[in-house]
Amino acid sequence: xxxxxxxxxxxxxxxxxxxxxxxxxxxxxxxxxxxxxxxxxxxxxxxxxxxxxxxxxxxxxxxxxxxxxxxxxxxxxxxxxxxxxxxxxxxxxxxxxxxxxxxxxxxxxxx
Amino acid sequence: xxxxxxxxxxxxxxxxxxxxxxxxxxxxxxxxxxxxxxxxxxxxxxxxxxxxxxxxxxxxxxxxxxxxxxxxxxxxxxxxxxxxxxxxxxxxxxxxxxxxxxxxxxxxxxxxxxxxxxxxxxxxxxxxxxxxxxxxxxxxxxx
Numbered sequence: 001x002x003x004x005x006x007x008x009x010x011x012x013x014x015x016x017x018x019x020x021x022x023x024x025x026x027x028x029x030x031x032x033x034x035x036x037x038x039x040x041x042x043x044x045x046x047x048x049x050x051x052x053x054x055x056x057x058x059x060x061x062x063x064x065x066x067x068x069x070x071x072x073x074x075x076x077x078x079x080x081x082x083x084x085x086x087x088x089x090x091x092x093x094x095x096x097x098x099x100x101x102x103x104x105x106x107x108x109x110x111x
Numbered sequence: 112x113x114x115x116x117x118x119x120x121x122x123x124x125x126x127x128x129x130x131x132x133x134x135x136x137x138x139x140x141x142x143x144x145x146x147x148x149x150x151x152x153x154x155x156x157x158x159x160x161x162x163x164x165x166x167x168x169x170x171x172x173x174x175x176x177x178x179x180x181x182x183x184x185x186x187x188x189x190x191x192x193x194x195x196x197x198x199x200x201x202x203x204x205x206x207x208x209x210x211x212x213x214x215x216x217x218x219x220x221x222x223x224x225x226x227x228x229x230x231x232x233x234x235x236x237x238x239x240x241x242x243x244x245x246x247x248x249x250x251x252x253x254x
Contacts, residue, residue: 001233001236001237001240002237019183020121020177020181020183022174022177022178022183022185022186022187023186023187023188023189023190024186024188038190038241038244038245039188039190039191040190040237041189041190041234041237041238041241042233042234042236042237043177043178043230043233043234044124044178044230044233045123045177045178045181048124049121049181082186
């Protein structure tokens, strides 16, 4: 049981979730965040915080194996993030865009 | 974007059903009084808390404040803490949840109690699964 960050986060990366997460289980890539499945305690606090509805419980049908795997994989590689940084300047333009997976960057977060 | 920027005010799910900081404090304190008196849970908590009950109660008030009122006061790693406990299993989680439900239902109006109970179940299920995974009792998270 864990929450999962989905495609909607890619290139939006607003980071409101990291401020409210009580267990600091978010990890940051260059243009998206993921949740560490073994650190998330399913408290549900982050889900309504996401302005682009990118976070769902793994029981949600939108949480496909592809996204569960991506969160699990990159949470072990990317740096932990606990403070909200500056979202991408074009974040609003990517809000709601379809097919963002091709934009996904495997690179870690950089300030 | 600095570390000193205050958390923007948020209502949190509890605000919609009447959860307040004093209510959280009352539930947490009453609940852990029951835990300490419980023959199953009491000895484990006494060993782990090791006399630091005041700090533990403050921490747990912060935890529930973060979960229900989104205050961001708690920062910790409860999964790690629970996976280190050698003896805990399903029976302990069930007992914990039963005492917590009893306490919340006695002290809170029904909608607030329901929220406490719902979140406690989600979190307990997650911790229980994490403990099992850490012991190799269930396959590691891999879809």
